[in-house]
Amino acid sequence: MSKNVTGPEIAELIQLIGKLPGLGPRSARRAALHLLQKKDQLMRPLAKAMTEAAEKIVECSNCGNIDTISPCAICQDERRDKSMICLVETVGDLWALERAEVIKGQYHVLGGTLSPLDGVGPDDLNLTTLVERANGDEISEILIALNATVEGQSTAHYITDLLEDANVKISRLAHGVPVGGELDYLDEGTLAAAIKSRKQL
């Protein structure tokens, strides 16, 4: 907040809450006030949940997912297809695919995309273990599920080149009209891709 009208404790609380994505100064104040008014029902349990999560959460040494165990529950799940890796940019993308229950295989979290302007090079991404996994015996397909942005796509190209020598099939998500989407609202690139990849009925 621009002006401090509260004591330092509340001001610090508001300032820290304001660092969460999607919360501006006004909503941070509202959230802080809500917490202060629900001290025992919400603020203490949330503080406890955060402290516990901070203690227990580790990054999976195999795929880069976050979990309380490493390798993570997904990597350890024997019912999953060990021959397929779905490559995603962030843990949030992994969660989205898991909610949709569309990936039978395992994951690999890249941790970002190549972005020379922001100083993000290959060394900053979770690539070494990806190449190791791709060269292992079990993997037969890597599905590149990076965002359909310029950075995502150029990173996908870089990774395709990187995995050239590995004996794996490399695939990417299809482009096309989102299910439920209206043509009028779609950009030309999406429409062109949807027409190019049209399916015969």
Added chain:
Amino acid sequence: MSKNVTGPEIAELIQLIGKLPGLGPRSARRAALHLLQKKDQLMRPLAKAMTEAAEKIVECSNCGNIDTISPCAICQDERRDKSMICLVETVGDLWALERAEVIKGQYHVLGGTLSPLDGVGPDDLNLTTLVERANGDEISEILIALNATVEGQSTAHYITDLLEDANVKISRLAHGVPVGGELDYLDEGTLAAAIKSRKQL
């Protein structure tokens, strides 16, 4: 989240964050992920700030504001005008007026508005101490700064009646065109009030 794709610790964290005002399931997941990825820079400090605030914050016995001391810093501030009380609905409203630096006097936080349908009666509001303060020697004016909603205005009427016997001047905020506001976007009630209270130049 509709489906649990994380361990119980992260699921609980997301669920608790989702109880904050203004955060839906999607933004709660984003916020949780952000916290998990900034464990030491954000999650631990925020947990600490919340635990400390939960320990230290008390409600001011005089005005109902929240602070680490009771009476609160505003009630204890000797430079403030002790003869005027500004009556607000919530601590958030008090903060808004303090940011604007427009109240030289003290405050009284009502803690809500009368709402028979929601079962909120006079006993649920911070009225007893208000009447006590109004009947004290120091107070000469009570400015009712409740929201210009139906509930706020009917509560204002109730309080005006309640304070009839107290020897204090009762005032309310002016209605009119917000500074910077465009007439085209204002409702008829506001326009009518602005015309009725027009000022001669």
